[in-house]
Amino acid sequence: SSEAEEEMCLICTETIEIYAIGPCNHAVCHKCSLRLRELYQQRSCYLCKMDQPLVIFTYNGSRTFQSFGEREWAKRDESMGIAFEYPEMYQDAKALLRFNCPDLGCDAIANSWGALAKHTRSVHQLLLCEICTKNKKVFPHEHTLFTRKALASHYAGSDGQEVARSGFRGHPLCAFCGQRFYEDEALYVHCRDRHEQCHLCVREVGANKAPWYESYSTLSQHFERDHYVCRDPGCLERKFVVFSSDIDLTAHQV
Ligand SMILES: [Zn+2]
Ligand SMILES: [Zn+2]
Ligand SMILES: [Zn+2]
Ligand SMILES: [Zn+2]
Ligand SMILES: [Zn+2]
Ligand SMILES: [Zn+2]
Ligand SMILES: [Zn+2]
DSSP: OOTTOOOBOTTTOSBOSSEEEOTTOOEEEHHHHHIIIIISOOOBOTTTOOBOSOEEEESOTTSOGGGOOGGGOSEEETTTTEEESSHHHHHHHHHHHSEEOSSTTOOOEESSHHHHHHHHHHHHSOBOOHHHHHHOOSOGGGSOOBOHHHHHHHHHTOOHHHHHHHOOOOOOEETTTTEEOSSHHHHHHHHHHHSEEOHHHHHHHOTTTSOEESSHHHHHHHHHHHSEEOOOHHHHHHOOOEESSHHHHHHHHO
Protein backbone atom coordinates (compact mmCIF):
# COMPACT_ATOMS: atom_id res chain seq x y z
CA SER A 1 0.00 0.00 0.00
CA SER A 2 1.17 3.56 -0.75
CA GLU A 3 2.33 5.98 1.93
CA ALA A 4 -0.70 8.18 1.51
CA GLU A 5 -3.03 5.27 2.10
CA GLU A 6 -3.76 5.24 5.79
CA GLU A 7 -5.29 2.26 7.43
CA MET A 8 -8.60 2.64 9.16
CA CYS A 9 -9.56 0.88 12.38
CA LEU A 10 -12.46 -1.49 11.67
CA ILE A 11 -13.99 -0.88 15.08
CA CYS A 12 -13.93 2.91 15.50
CA THR A 13 -13.27 3.81 11.80
CA GLU A 14 -10.54 6.28 12.77
CA THR A 15 -7.13 6.32 11.11
CA ILE A 16 -4.76 4.01 12.95
CA GLU A 17 -1.76 5.74 14.46
CA ILE A 18 -0.67 2.97 16.81
CA TYR A 19 -1.45 -0.56 15.59
CA ALA A 20 -2.44 -3.35 17.95
CA ILE A 21 -1.42 -6.59 16.25
CA GLY A 22 -2.30 -10.05 17.54
CA PRO A 23 -0.92 -13.50 16.62
CA CYS A 24 -3.50 -13.77 13.80
CA ASN A 25 -2.03 -10.52 12.37
CA HIS A 26 -5.33 -8.67 12.31
CA ALA A 27 -4.84 -5.09 13.48
CA VAL A 28 -7.09 -2.56 15.17
CA CYS A 29 -6.17 0.78 16.73
CA HIS A 30 -4.55 0.79 20.17
CA LYS A 31 -7.53 2.50 21.82
CA CYS A 32 -9.99 -0.13 20.63
CA SER A 33 -7.61 -2.93 21.57
CA LEU A 34 -7.17 -1.46 25.05
CA ARG A 35 -10.93 -0.98 25.40
CA LEU A 36 -11.61 -4.62 24.47
CA ARG A 37 -8.87 -6.00 26.71
CA GLU A 38 -9.21 -3.79 29.77
CA LEU A 39 -12.88 -2.75 29.81
CA TYR A 40 -14.59 -5.75 28.19
CA GLN A 41 -12.01 -8.25 29.47
CA GLN A 42 -12.00 -9.71 25.97
CA ARG A 43 -8.76 -11.40 25.00
CA SER A 44 -9.58 -12.62 21.53
CA CYS A 45 -9.37 -11.08 18.06
CA TYR A 46 -12.31 -8.85 17.25
CA LEU A 47 -12.38 -10.23 13.70
CA CYS A 48 -11.46 -13.91 13.74
CA LYS A 49 -11.94 -14.62 17.50
CA MET A 50 -8.51 -16.20 17.79
CA ASP A 51 -7.06 -16.14 21.29
CA GLN A 52 -4.85 -13.12 21.95
CA PRO A 53 -2.86 -13.66 25.14
CA LEU A 54 -0.50 -10.98 23.80
CA VAL A 55 -0.87 -8.10 21.34
CA ILE A 56 1.88 -5.79 20.14
CA PHE A 57 1.42 -2.01 19.98
CA THR A 58 3.50 -0.64 17.11
CA TYR A 59 3.67 2.31 14.70
CA ASN A 60 4.49 -0.10 11.88
CA GLY A 61 1.32 -1.66 10.53
CA SER A 62 3.09 -3.64 7.82
CA ARG A 63 4.97 -5.92 10.22
CA THR A 64 3.64 -9.26 11.41
CA PHE A 65 3.27 -10.27 15.02
CA GLN A 66 5.76 -13.10 14.45
CA SER A 67 8.42 -10.76 13.04
CA PHE A 68 8.89 -9.08 16.42
CA GLY A 69 11.68 -10.34 18.65
CA GLU A 70 11.38 -10.16 22.44
CA ARG A 71 13.99 -7.39 22.58
CA GLU A 72 12.13 -5.10 20.23
CA TRP A 73 9.59 -3.91 22.72
CA ALA A 74 10.29 -1.30 25.33
CA LYS A 75 7.80 -2.65 27.82
CA ARG A 76 5.62 -5.70 28.24
CA ASP A 77 2.68 -5.50 30.65
CA GLU A 78 1.66 -8.97 31.74
CA SER A 79 -1.71 -8.01 33.23
CA MET A 80 -2.80 -6.17 30.07
CA GLY A 81 -1.11 -8.75 27.85
CA ILE A 82 0.36 -5.99 25.71
CA ALA A 83 3.91 -5.46 24.43
CA PHE A 84 4.75 -1.82 23.64
CA GLU A 85 7.25 -0.93 20.95
CA TYR A 86 8.00 2.43 22.61
CA PRO A 87 7.76 3.52 26.25
CA GLU A 88 5.41 6.42 25.44
CA MET A 89 2.84 3.93 24.13
CA TYR A 90 2.77 2.32 27.55
CA GLN A 91 2.43 5.71 29.26
CA ASP A 92 -0.38 6.57 26.84
CA ALA A 93 -2.23 3.31 27.58
CA LYS A 94 -1.91 3.82 31.34
CA ALA A 95 -3.14 7.41 30.92
CA LEU A 96 -6.29 6.32 29.04
CA LEU A 97 -7.27 4.08 31.94
CA ARG A 98 -6.98 6.79 34.62
CA PHE A 99 -9.95 8.66 36.05
CA ASN A 100 -9.43 11.65 33.75
CA CYS A 101 -11.97 14.45 33.94
CA PRO A 102 -14.25 14.30 30.84
CA ASP A 103 -14.18 18.12 30.56
CA LEU A 104 -12.00 18.79 27.50
CA GLY A 105 -10.30 21.82 28.99
CA CYS A 106 -9.54 20.18 32.31
CA ASP A 107 -6.60 17.88 33.01
CA ALA A 108 -7.58 16.79 36.50
CA ILE A 109 -7.06 13.10 37.30
CA ALA A 110 -8.95 11.52 40.18
CA ASN A 111 -8.17 8.23 41.91
CA SER A 112 -11.68 6.76 41.91
CA TRP A 113 -15.12 7.22 40.37
CA GLY A 114 -16.27 8.79 43.62
CA ALA A 115 -13.44 11.31 43.63
CA LEU A 116 -14.02 12.12 39.95
CA ALA A 117 -17.75 12.67 40.57
CA LYS A 118 -16.90 14.98 43.48
CA HIS A 119 -14.46 16.90 41.26
CA THR A 120 -16.89 17.41 38.36
CA ARG A 121 -19.61 18.49 40.80
CA SER A 122 -17.52 21.04 42.66
CA VAL A 123 -15.30 22.38 39.85
CA HIS A 124 -17.63 22.21 36.83
CA GLN A 125 -21.04 22.02 38.54
CA LEU A 126 -21.67 18.98 36.34
CA LEU A 127 -22.60 15.39 37.13
CA LEU A 128 -21.63 11.95 35.92
CA CYS A 129 -24.28 9.26 35.41
CA GLU A 130 -23.54 6.75 38.16
CA ILE A 131 -25.23 3.93 36.24
CA CYS A 132 -23.16 4.60 33.10
CA THR A 133 -19.87 4.89 35.00
CA LYS A 134 -20.53 1.45 36.52
CA ASN A 135 -21.59 -0.23 33.30
CA LYS A 136 -20.68 1.58 30.10
CA LYS A 137 -17.48 0.25 28.55
CA VAL A 138 -15.79 3.53 27.67
CA PHE A 139 -12.70 5.20 29.13
CA PRO A 140 -13.37 7.59 32.04
CA HIS A 141 -12.68 10.73 29.95
CA GLU A 142 -15.22 9.54 27.35
CA HIS A 143 -18.15 9.73 29.78
CA THR A 144 -20.67 12.55 29.49
CA LEU A 145 -21.00 15.36 32.02
CA PHE A 146 -24.59 16.44 32.74
CA THR A 147 -26.35 19.35 34.36
CA ARG A 148 -28.85 18.17 36.98
CA LYS A 149 -31.66 18.66 34.49
CA ALA A 150 -29.84 16.91 31.63
CA LEU A 151 -29.07 13.96 33.90
CA ALA A 152 -32.77 13.57 34.69
CA SER A 153 -33.54 13.53 30.93
CA HIS A 154 -30.72 11.05 30.38
CA TYR A 155 -32.19 8.71 33.02
CA ALA A 156 -35.67 9.01 31.56
CA GLY A 157 -34.54 8.83 27.93
CA SER A 158 -36.40 12.06 27.24
CA ASP A 159 -33.46 13.91 25.69
CA GLY A 160 -34.50 13.77 22.03
CA GLN A 161 -31.01 14.64 20.77
CA GLU A 162 -29.35 11.88 22.75
CA VAL A 163 -31.96 9.36 21.58
CA ALA A 164 -31.41 10.42 17.95
CA ARG A 165 -27.60 10.40 18.25
CA SER A 166 -27.02 7.15 20.09
CA GLY A 167 -30.33 5.30 20.21
CA PHE A 168 -30.04 5.39 24.01
CA ARG A 169 -33.58 5.32 25.43
CA GLY A 170 -32.85 5.94 29.09
CA HIS A 171 -32.14 3.69 32.06
CA PRO A 172 -35.20 1.44 32.58
CA LEU A 173 -37.01 1.88 35.86
CA CYS A 174 -38.31 -0.73 38.27
CA ALA A 175 -41.61 0.86 39.21
CA PHE A 176 -41.74 -1.17 42.45
CA CYS A 177 -38.34 -0.18 43.84
CA GLY A 178 -37.87 3.16 42.08
CA GLN A 179 -34.43 1.94 41.03
CA ARG A 180 -33.03 2.44 37.52
CA PHE A 181 -30.90 -0.08 35.65
CA TYR A 182 -28.30 0.16 32.91
CA GLU A 183 -30.43 -1.58 30.31
CA ASP A 184 -33.47 -3.84 29.87
CA GLU A 185 -31.44 -6.99 30.49
CA ALA A 186 -30.31 -5.76 33.93
CA LEU A 187 -33.87 -4.71 34.82
CA TYR A 188 -35.10 -8.16 33.76
CA VAL A 189 -32.54 -9.91 35.99
CA HIS A 190 -33.59 -7.67 38.89
CA CYS A 191 -37.30 -8.42 38.36
CA ARG A 192 -36.65 -12.13 38.04
CA ASP A 193 -34.79 -12.09 41.39
CA ARG A 194 -37.00 -9.72 43.34
CA HIS A 195 -40.46 -9.75 41.78
CA GLU A 196 -43.01 -12.20 40.43
CA GLN A 197 -44.53 -12.97 37.06
CA CYS A 198 -47.58 -15.17 36.51
CA HIS A 199 -46.51 -18.40 34.77
CA LEU A 200 -49.94 -18.79 33.18
CA CYS A 201 -49.83 -15.30 31.64
CA VAL A 202 -46.22 -15.88 30.52
CA ARG A 203 -47.35 -19.05 28.77
CA GLU A 204 -50.17 -17.15 27.10
CA VAL A 205 -48.59 -13.84 26.04
CA GLY A 206 -44.85 -14.40 26.52
CA ALA A 207 -42.35 -13.20 29.14
CA ASN A 208 -41.94 -9.81 27.45
CA LYS A 209 -45.62 -8.91 27.64
CA ALA A 210 -46.75 -10.55 30.88
CA PRO A 211 -46.92 -8.01 33.72
CA TRP A 212 -44.75 -8.15 36.85
CA TYR A 213 -46.07 -8.19 40.41
CA GLU A 214 -44.15 -6.72 43.30
CA SER A 215 -44.38 -9.82 45.50
CA TYR A 216 -46.16 -13.15 45.80
CA SER A 217 -48.93 -11.47 47.75
CA THR A 218 -49.87 -9.16 44.84
CA LEU A 219 -49.37 -12.03 42.39
CA SER A 220 -51.81 -14.17 44.39
CA GLN A 221 -54.41 -11.39 44.12
CA HIS A 222 -54.02 -11.67 40.35
CA PHE A 223 -54.42 -15.47 40.61
CA GLU A 224 -57.67 -14.99 42.55
CA ARG A 225 -58.99 -12.41 40.14
CA ASP A 226 -58.01 -13.87 36.77
CA HIS A 227 -57.32 -17.59 37.19
CA TYR A 228 -58.52 -20.68 39.09
CA VAL A 229 -56.80 -21.26 42.44
CA CYS A 230 -56.87 -24.59 44.26
CA ARG A 231 -58.04 -23.93 47.81
CA ASP A 232 -56.61 -27.11 49.27
CA PRO A 233 -54.49 -25.95 52.27
CA GLY A 234 -51.49 -27.97 51.10
CA CYS A 235 -51.71 -26.39 47.63
CA LEU A 236 -52.11 -22.87 49.03
CA GLU A 237 -48.99 -23.42 51.09
CA ARG A 238 -47.03 -24.77 48.12
CA LYS A 239 -48.02 -21.63 46.16
CA PHE A 240 -48.46 -21.27 42.38
CA VAL A 241 -51.10 -24.04 42.27
CA VAL A 242 -53.36 -22.20 39.90
CA PHE A 243 -55.02 -23.03 36.60
CA SER A 244 -56.17 -21.19 33.53
CA SER A 245 -59.55 -22.97 33.39
CA ASP A 246 -62.17 -24.53 35.62
CA ILE A 247 -61.67 -27.80 33.77
CA ASP A 248 -57.95 -27.90 34.57
CA LEU A 249 -58.65 -27.11 38.23
CA THR A 250 -61.23 -29.91 38.46
CA ALA A 251 -58.85 -32.34 36.78
CA HIS A 252 -56.17 -31.38 39.35
CA GLN A 253 -58.57 -31.93 42.29
CA VAL A 254 -59.71 -35.47 41.44
ZN1 LIG B 1 -10.28 1.85 16.82
ZN1 LIG C 1 -7.79 -12.19 13.98
ZN1 LIG D 1 -12.37 18.71 35.56
ZN1 LIG E 1 -26.37 6.72 32.23
ZN1 LIG F 1 -37.73 -3.79 41.83
ZN1 LIG G 1 -51.86 -14.66 35.10
ZN1 LIG H 1 -54.69 -28.66 44.91
